Amino acid sequence: MFGIEPHMIEARGLTKRYGDKTAVDHADFTVRPGRVTGFLGPNGAGKSTTMRMILGLDRPTGGHVTVNGRDYRRLRAPLREVGALLDAKAVHGGRSAYHHLLCLAQSNGIPAARVDEVIGLVGLQSVAGKPFRGFSLGMGQRLGIAAALLGDPGTLMFDEPVNGLDPEGILWIRNLMRRLADEGRTVFVSSHLMSEMALTADHLVVIGRGRILAETGVREFIDANATSHVRVRSPRLDRLAPLLAERGWRVEAGDGDGLRVFGAGPAPIGDLAAANGLALHELALVQPSLEEAFMQLTGDTVEYHAGVPGAAAPAVPPGGQPAVPPGGPPGGAPGPAVPPSQPPNPEGRP
């Protein structure tokens, strides 16, 4: 399909400093074929910088990163191995989409027929002859993806590809990434939107302030970094809370007359309340979101364990969703936290 080499991206001790600012700090990660690997991190975490280093645009201050086992700058026809969309606006405004793709194709010995093919793939036929400066954001994004697909590469990288796109465009990109991964390609896509990653990625590399915080499957990441809990509302919380705590379950103040109970499912909690003749107004299992997992991991881990309700509980906004401010995540994850240096290893990587 796309050559016999395993198409992988491997970073080891990858570091980039701009003056005093450390943008990427000893990053170790591996991006493997056949799945969509999300590169998740808040703004300024170092995602774009890492991607620029992968592509040989920025020189690492320390460590190294290889594509298919080689330094990107040593690839003679890199577009045949890696297709990347870093910045959809990085096109000369006066050049037509067709000529933009043509010069890229020529530089890598890709036949001109392939240019027409990728233009068709992204649906830009009607504007291929028009200068790029008149392109909308969505058209630019499609052109960038056409350029990435030009060499039919085994590895694809997209930096925030859905930024600024309409729902149709977002869906299109999501499906495209899925398809590329299903074809056995390595797909590495960055985002600061956890919800987006939850929908597209199979695997995650999580970065915060330049450090790799986790390298794991999406499901495992959520399980490891955010625990589910049960939301309980009752007019008799004063009696219920101590009973729950007696069983060894962790109890935190929820909103209003609510409690958040960790360590038990709804059934034993309901049974306990019934056995004691306490009315329940709500008993609901709350599944953690990737958002929460992400914030618990990237926020400063000032963990707060409320033993009894009412004790200095952080405010939860009305509406009930357990929003977690990035600065200080309350209800810190009691589950197995992921140590930054030793990401969990569901693949059994040697």
Add this chain to the structure above:
Amino acid sequence: MSHASPPTTASDAPRHGTFGQTLTAEWTKIRTVRSTFWTLLAGAVVVIGFSALWALLFTASYDQLSPADRASLGPTTPMQIAFYFGMVIFGVLGVLVITGEYATGMIRTALTAVPNRARYLAAKAVVLALVVLVAGMVVSFASFFVGQAILSTKDLGGSLGDPGVLRAVAGGGVFLMLIALMALGVGVILRHTAGSVVVVFVLLFVLGIVGGFLPGEWGATVAKYLPSNAGSAILEPQPGDSVLPPWTGLAVFALYTAVALAAALVLFQERDA
């Protein structure tokens, strides 16, 4: 996706890129932006136009000129003056081929396609050199012939066969090519269109004027080596003492160009794109 169409899949084609492919791509790039055409056209209009204008003024006022002024006319005088005003425009093209890519961000896209920076810059330089050499030759010969056509109305014209004239006119094309290459170097170093154009303008135009004001013998010597004076020595069919010998002058200018390109290459390879 594309492996449905075997002839165009990546693995079928040779894996190694060649310098020829990079050249082809750079040729596509330079011919598919309008600034190339407009810059060359502007350069042609100014150089050929000034040559014609000066020749017209000279013939029109010939009867009132002093014998010394009349004697100062050489076969390439109109084009020498025209070059002084127009050559900077060929530098602008050299600047634009690279700063246009920095301004739009195209440089990053281009360098992911050709990550070998030395190869990238070399291909860019070769294509620019060829384009400006061809255009420069056309402009140089046209400005010579236009000037001569006008001067010959007063029987003042010279010909390509006169001593040193063919060398001067053909050398003019080479000089324009070197100007574009030096400007490419400046553009790579500064990465900014306006700043680079100003620097090229100062190097080629302002310094030449400054040189004329330098006092004494050392001043005259320094003036000879200033970029525009050294380079335009090639345009003198019969050089006097005030300029370097033609090939020496052009070689000095080529050396400046080489220094600019070498500095550009070092920075280009070191810097983040």
